[in-house]
Amino acid sequence: MVRYGSTPIIPGEAQGSSLVLDQPLSWWGGVDPVTGTVIDRNHPRRGTCLTGRILILPHGRGSSGGSAVLAESMRLQTAPSALILREVDPILVVGVAAGMELYENTTCPLLVADSVYHRLSTNRPTRVYRDGTIEQS
Numbered sequence: 001m002v003r004y005g006s007t008p009i010i011p012g013e014a015q016g017s018s019l020v021l022d023q024p025l026s027w028w029g030g031v032d033p034v035t036g037t038v039i040d041r042n043h044p045r046r047g048t049c050l051t052g053r054i055l056i057l058p059h060g061r062g063s064s065g066g067s068a069v070l071a072e073s074m075r076l077q078t079a080p081s082a083l084i085l086r087e088v089d090p091i092l093v094v095g096v097a098a099g100m101e102l103y104e105n106t107t108c109p110l111l112v113a114d115s116v117y118h119r120l121s122t123n124r125p126t127r128v129y130r131d132g133t134i135e136q137s
Helices: 066-075 090-103
Strands: 002-004 014-020 054-057 082-085 108-111 125-128 134-136
Touching: 066 090, 082 090, 082 125, 090 108
Parallel strands: 014 054, 054 082, 082 108
Antiparallel strands: 002 134, 014 125, 125 134
16 A cells, blocks of 8 residues: 545545546546546547546646536536646636535545656545545555
């Protein structure tokens, strides 16, 4: 078990299997909120389901409408359990905040340093704590 520090953007707890995206992802037109699947035909993770995953990505990409798609994913319970970001992404943070307020459902966004981001691995059991601790088996 390896532990890393992070800065919680909106504190919360989550656990799930990790998924590292090397490229940013747009929720608007890039994720199907009904299935939680990446549908962007140009994204290397097209067809991958994000539901319940600890999603590790550099930042989001694209339209401010992505906030609504992420919030809708939270309503439908198809959103990732957590978003671990290298850069704060206001679109994703607004989507999470809206989803929490409207649906009392949480997807925890966290900010990590580059050194931590590059150490996190895909398909590992991962847990996020309210204080920002990330545990990965």
